[in-house]
Amino acid sequence: MERWIERWGRNPLPGIHVYYWNTRQELVDSVLSGVRAIEPGVEAKDTQLVRSLARTVLTFGRMPLRGPFVPREEIDEIIVWIDAGMPEGPD
């Protein structure tokens, strides 16, 4: 999101959905504009989190809205991490 804030010179509007997660659990529980970001048993590539970053989500377009978008290599890293069970990194 730093890239987005730098590009647009403002913080994203409050109240749409959260824009970052401080812990693994926050992401596990995350519901963005009424849509669960990830769900148990759903492969990473099919989660709304990954779909939103890679293509479009519902009718809203690719996230973060109007870019700059997350590069494909970073999306692939997210996919590998989710499918590995979202291991906690070192502190």
Ligand code: HEM
């Ligand atoms: C389940 C996945 C997601 C859903 C359903 C979702 C939904 C939405 C909706 C409904 C909007 C407002 C659209 C509008 O104003 O026309 C929005 C805006 C936005 N979303 Fe998402 N989103 C998702 C994932 C993400 C992710 C993963 C990010 C980045 C971390 C992100 C970043 C943003 C940003 C930056 C905006 C624009 C806020 C502004 O203009 O101030 N979204 N999203």
